[in-house]
Amino acid sequence: MNTLPEYLYTPAQVQELDRRAIQDHGLPGLSLMERAGRRGWEVLLKHWPHVRRLRVLCGGGNNGGDGYVVARLARRAGLGVRLQALSDPDRLNGDAATVARRFQEEGGQIESWDPTGLADEDVVVDALLGTGLDRPVEGRYREALQALKAAGVPVLAIDVPSGLNAGTGAVMGEAVEAHCTVTFIGLKPGLLTGAGPQCAGTLYFDDLGVPPEIYQDMAPVAGLCRDELLRRCLGPRPAHAHKGQFGHALVIGGDLGMGGAARMAGEAAGRTGAGLVSVATRPAHVAALLAARPELMVHGLDSAEGLAPLLEKATAWALGPGLGQGPWGRALWEAALRTEHPCVLDADALNLLAADPRPCPNALLTPHPGEAARLLGVTPAEVQADRLAAADALVERYRGAVVLKGAGSVIAAPGALPRLVTAGNPGMASGGMGDVLTGVVLGLLAQGLSAVEAAELGALVHARAADRAARAGERGLLAGDVLMALRAEVNP
Ligand SMILES: NC(=O)C1=CN([C@@H]2O[C@H](COP(=O)(O)OP(=O)(O)OC[C@H]3O[C@@H](n4cnc5c(N)ncnc54)[C@H](O)[C@@H]3O)[C@@H](O)[C@H]2O)[C@@H](O)CC1
Numbered sequence: 001m002n003t004l005p006e007y008l009y010t011p012a013q014v015q016e017l018d019r020r021a022i023q024d025h026g027l028p029g030l031s032l033m034e035r036a037g038r039r040g041w042e043v044l045l046k047h048w049p050h051v052r053r054l055r056v057l058c059g060g061g062n063n064g065g066d067g068y069v070v071a072r073l074a075r076r077a078g079l080g081v082r083l084q085a086l087s088d089p090d091r092l093n094g095d096a097a098t099v100a101r102r103f104q105e106e107g108g109q110i111e112s113w114d115p116t117g118l119a120d121e122d123v124v125v126d127a128l129l130g131t132g133l134d135r136p137v138e139g140r141y142r143e144a145l146q147a148l149k150a151a152g153v154p155v156l157a158i159d160v161p162s163g164l165n166a167g168t169g170a171v172m173g174e175a176v177e178a179h180c181t182v183t184f185i186g187l188k189p190g191l192l193t194g195a196g197p198q199c200a201g202t203l204y205f206d207d208l209g210v211p212p213e214i215y216q217d218m219a220p221v222a223g224l225c226r227d228e229l230l231r232r233c234l235g236p237r238p239a240h241a242h243k244g245q246f247g248h249a250l251v252i253g254g255d256l257g258m259g260g261a262a263r264m265a266g267e268a269a270g271r272t273g274a275g276l277v278s279v280a281t282r283p284a285h286v287a288a289l290l291a292a293r294p295e296l297m298v299h300g301l302d303s304a305e306g307l308a309p310l311l312e313k314a315t316a317w318a319l320g321p322g323l324g325q326g327p328w329g330r331a332l333w334e335a336a337l338r339t340e341h342p343c344v345l346d347a348d349a350l351n352l353l354a355a356d357p358r359p360c361p362n363a364l365l366t367p368h369p370g371e372a373a374r375l376l377g378v379t380p381a382e383v384q385a386d387r388l389a390a391a392d393a394l395v396e397r398y399r400g401a402v403v404l405k406g407a408g409s410v411i412a413a414p415g416a417l418p419r420l421v422t423a424g425n426p427g428m429a430s431g432g433m434g435d436v437l438t439g440v441v442l443g444l445l446a447q448g449l450s451a452v453e454a455a456e457l458g459a460l461v462h463a464r465a466a467d468r469a470a471r472a473g474e475r476g477l478l479a480g481d482v483l484m485a486l487r488a489e490v491n492p
């Protein structure tokens with residue numbers, strides 16, 4: 001039950017899927033709710049097998065209904081259960097009213113909201129708001145979500161962490177930060193990007209046994225990155241392989257004082273399997289780069305003169321790591337953009353693009369939310385409030401492929417289903433990580449992958465390598481550690 005499905009649906013689509021299951025296929029809504037509650041209870045026991053004291057917070061809709069089922073099962077198992085209703089339980093409708101009655105028939109008491117003793121509970125079940133969230137959280141609900149946060153008590157969220165917009169991953173005023181979330185029928189993108197990963201914790205999925213036909217004719221809004229791409233695109237090399245078959249990657253960057261960025265991107269391209277890697281950088285960096293990584297071909301350029309022959313030899317190039325926005329960087333930017341090879345634009349190349357927007361159909365853009373905001377002329381907060389929409393807007397405006405970085409990286413490209421990365425960890429919030437990603441996607445482009453494949457696979461490989469490297473701990477994770485872990489990921 002905890003393998004996640006490939007396709008993602010908006011909350012409105014999931015409500016339509018519920019409707020199809022119930023109305024078109026005759027599954028009683030009450031059975032779905034009973035199963036949802038049972039799954040919640042199973043996840044709770046899996047995470048907290050020694051739980052004795054449980055508090056269940058129930059809202060006034062069907063999400064609350066799921067909570068009444070969990071509470072009933074927990075009472076049957078002998079737990080001390082306090083159930084608190086945040087909306088008047090006499091106004092519950094349909095299935096939720098039925099399960100509330102069943103809870104009471106077995107001796108359960110419905111209390112009203114009271115934060116007293118919250119911090120003493122072993123676990124709290126959040127069954128306040130699910131896919132029906134349609135406005136910012138205020139009043140008693142907000143107070144409850146704030147009290148939960150202040151109490152620091154472990155939370156199991158039912159379907160959606162309350163207050164999280166399951167479509168976008170935005171926090172609607174206040175949201176639960178759960179240890180785990182069990183979500184039903186359709187995986188929602190907001191659980192996996194923006195604030196979603198922080199709010200949802202470990203994510204479980206259950207389809208509640210609905211017939212597969214309900215998903216027909218329902219176009220998903222996004223998909224998860226596919227592991228199978230690893231095997232499909234990075235299979236074993238032929239025995240007679242030679243370096244000329246795996247492309248020539250060129251990294252352009254490293255203004256004075258920023259040579260390390262270009263080196264890491266170059267090294268990452270090599271560690272991803274590019275046959276040859278060249279770096280065009282300031283002459284001052286040549287000796288250090290060669291000493292550190294003699295496999296690189298390092299060219300010192302004082303100006304854009306001399307770049308053209310390097311570009312001509314490259315299968316793919318990347319511009320940006322340590323580029324700066326001074327005259328040197330600008331000149332290289334202008335010279336590079338004249339070619340039509342596949343390319344990666346990152347860091348200051350994106351800032352230069354933002355200042356001088358133009359379509360880049362042969363480019364793969366790898367912005368973080370701040371760069372994406374500049375490229376779109378909005379604020380970083382607006383980007384983060386709906387990352388799928390922001391990635392889509394970048395594709396629309398710049399016509400290239402995009403990796404929008406940050407928790408739940410979004411991959412988007414013209415005519416392709418957007419993809420989300422579920423791998424990765426907060427240790428990646430450190431300098432140089434983006435340079436490594438640039439090199440990884442460059443290495444894949446050089447080996448002949450299309451921009452959309454390189455974006456999806458590159459983001460996946462980079463995040464998985466970071467997870468591998470973070471096994472020793474997230475804090476203190478360096479981009480160089482991720483470089484070292486790449487080889488294990490590109491040899492699946
Ligand atoms: N038959 C079904 O449709 C099933 C639904 N399920 C559960 O039902 C949920 C969806 O149920 P509903 O559509 O009733 O929606 P919810 O239970 O998520 O919420 C709807 C209620 O919350 C109120 N509300 C919305 N935003 C609010 C806010 N910011 N502050 C306070 N109140 C707010 C609405 O006015 C409404 O009363 C799912 O998330 C899932 O947990 C599951 O039981 C499986 C079956």
Ligand SMILES: [K+]
Pocket residue numbers: 063126127128129130157158159160161162
């Ligand atoms: K919830």
